[in-house]
Amino acid sequence: MPASQTLADIQFLLTEVLQAPAQWQALAPFAEADAELAGQVLEEAAKFVDSAVAPLQRVGDEVGCRFDAGQVRTPPGFRDAYQAFWQGGWPALACAPEDGGQGLPAVLECVLYEWLAGANHGWTMAPGLLHGAYECLKHHASDALKAQYLEKVATGEWLATMCLTEAHAGSDLGLVRTRGVPQPDGSARVNGSKIFISGGEHDLTDNIVHLVLARLPDAPAGPKGLSLFLVPKVLEDGTRNAVVCERIEEKMGLHGSPTCVMRFDDATGWLVGEPNKGLNAMFVMMNAARLHVGLQGIGLLEAAWQKASAYAAERRQMRAPGATEPVSLIQDHPSIRRTLHTQRAWIDGGRVLAYHTALQLDIAKHSTDAAERAAAQRWCALVTPVLKAAFTDQGFQGASACLQVFGGHGYVSEWGIEQIVRDVRVAMIYEGTNEIQAIDLLVRKVLADGGAGMQALLATLPATTRCNALAQITSDLATAVAQHPQQPDLPYWVADEYLRATALVLLEWAWGRITAAPGGSAERWQAPAHALHTWVLPELDMRLAVMRQRLADAAVLQDKLASTA
Structure with a gap:
């Protein structure tokens, strides 16, 4: 999906529809971020996505990740693209300058990740949790943990995971059995297994920061007894922590992203936040992730629409109603127009909702008006689950409708539309x-x-x-x-x-x-x-x-x- 193809539409929605520059410039941290600067950032982001990430879409799907004795190798080109990504400062767009970030409005980060997902969903899974992990550590980690890990996560030099799910528990986190036992030196020994861990092991970065839900020995039963632990793949002295990837899953889609079964064998970790209040800390990460998952639905639907629209503009089939020529472009047939226009309505409207929500996130954080902050917080709390659910559902249903535009050609891999349908399906499942x-x-x-x-x-x-x-x-x-x-x-x-x-x-x-x-x-x-x-x-x-x-x-x-x- 060429990100550059959507740039004019997105700039129109931000500047003319939402008046976004005026909104974020009213907030002290973004007073200097004018529309011209935002436009330059988005132009460069579109170039990076189109040149470095999009070309890896097919190899990510066809070659996929490889597992060998606990090691995971990502598809050819993935590591180089990721190293260029973090060294170019892209993960740190919306992070605070004091943490190594660029201090830009959250909505610009949202546009970037929408483009990334549409261009290469499998690759984008790697940095997809970075901002949520950053927010979690910034608000809940000790000063010592922040000093060691926050900037590495903010800049994307180290990637992060969210280790919640266990095989017997699924979405019922109250059943989590993984345990964290405090040690005299202030660390903890973490033992247990987690499944469905995106990026639990890979070769993209030199270290991986695992955020793990576990129970302290005296914790009450149920979700109120969960604590959150930071467990790095590599310890400060350079030794490998007792964190083992047992296997990666064979999946319907997202072959470019390793979905790992992880085992913690007396792994060294540290408590994040207060004991037995791990869900409070983890939900900061999950809520950030849910907005981005909604954007995945929008980005992948845009990618499917672009493919279907281009195909419909070239393919000739039968005579359209009212046409004089014996064969018409299929874009002239009412059923095809209905499909394409309907998905376009969801994409454009979804962007307005997602970008407005990102603006509200910044208003809730930085506005000096208490009533304005409360209204923004209310919007984000109520609209975020709607964005996540409705637009991932439409992402899948709409991508399937776009595949239908191709007829039988859509069902074969040559055109790339079937990969989008397979990849987007998981967005209806993960992050709740x-x-x-x-x-x-x-x-x-x-x-x-x-x-x-x-x-x-x-x-x-x-x-x-x-x-x-x-x-x-x-x-x-x-x-x-x-x-x-x-x-x-x-x-x-x-x-x-x-x-x-x-x-x-x-x-x-x-x-x-x-x-x-x-x-x-x-x-x-x-x-x-x-x-x-x-x-x-x-x-x-x-x-x-x-x-x-x-x-x-x-x-x-x-x-x-x-x-x-």
Whole structure:
């Protein structure tokens, strides 16, 4: 996917639609970062992605990673590209200058990682957790650990992992068995096994910083008994730590990224944050990762769209309705136009949502206005799970639709579209499955305060019919949950519908911003705007109907329960 091909669109969305430079320049750390500087950074980023990372897409898939006696070799060219990446300062775009970073707005980093994922998802998995690891260490690590590791992680000289999952536990972190035993010198001995560890072992960097969830000997059961430990691959004296990669997984996609089974055999580590509060520290990392995973969905859908659009502009097949020639370009057939315009609506609207969320992250950190910080924090808390779930789901479904444009040619590897479909599928699973994102949104965030936070967010959007409908169903769900305590599973039945409905309302808002901006009525934006209203937004009625039916069923069941009490 040529990043340079999207540069003009992205600059339009940042400068004209979101007025992003004015927003970040109002924050003290970014006062000097004007639109011209941002444009230069993005131009150079696009060149790097197109020249150094994109050409490795096919070799990453076809050659893949190789495992040999605990060692992992990444595909040809991967190490050289990564060394150029970190030495060029790209991982450190949004990190603080005092930590070796460039101190630029988070939204520029978001654009970079969207491009990287679209160009080469397997390669991008390596640095994909760096910013989350940086935030975790910056906020929770001791001064001694920061002095030794923070700058190495910020700059990307050393890569990092997130070691949560165990074979028997899956998404239920409360079942984690890995243990960390404190030592007299302040370190800990970590023992246990973790699975699905992206980049657990590789040859890209000289050291790997593992962030490992484990239990202290006296820890309570369940998730409240988890602590976080920093366990390096190589210790300060240069000796190899007792961290072993047992194997790498054979996967559906992402062959360029080693997914490792890791074993810790009395490995030396250090506590990060407070004892038994490891999830608090880890969630800083996970929340940062979830926004980036949403961007993966957008970037990979863009890559699929570019391939499908280029193919449709060249392939001739049958006569299109109303055409005079016996054979037409397939882009002239209504079904193909519908596919391409619909995915374009998701990509463009998704970018507005993701970039706006990145701006809110900086506002939440740096604004001097308490109310503005609170509103930004509310937006990020509620919208991040929507971005992660809805746009990875659409990334997969939309990439599959783009494959369909190729017909049988899409199913063979020559055109590269089938690799995108395979690679993007995992984004619906990792960093918390999309079902967990829906539960997080509705149960843990929306209903936790009776819907007040969501209603406050919706009140900041234009009062469209769809926005009002989401506000009403939010109120109805909160009321039903309060009135039906004997049905604790009620919100779980409709969580997926609620998240999808929220995504559609936010998508409508994003496109409202696009079309209202200077230049938003240009021909470039007309077809996807029409597709949004014709083929995308009508889905909201179905999602609302499912939720209303479930509420009606709950009321009937409540009457039965009351009559038998």
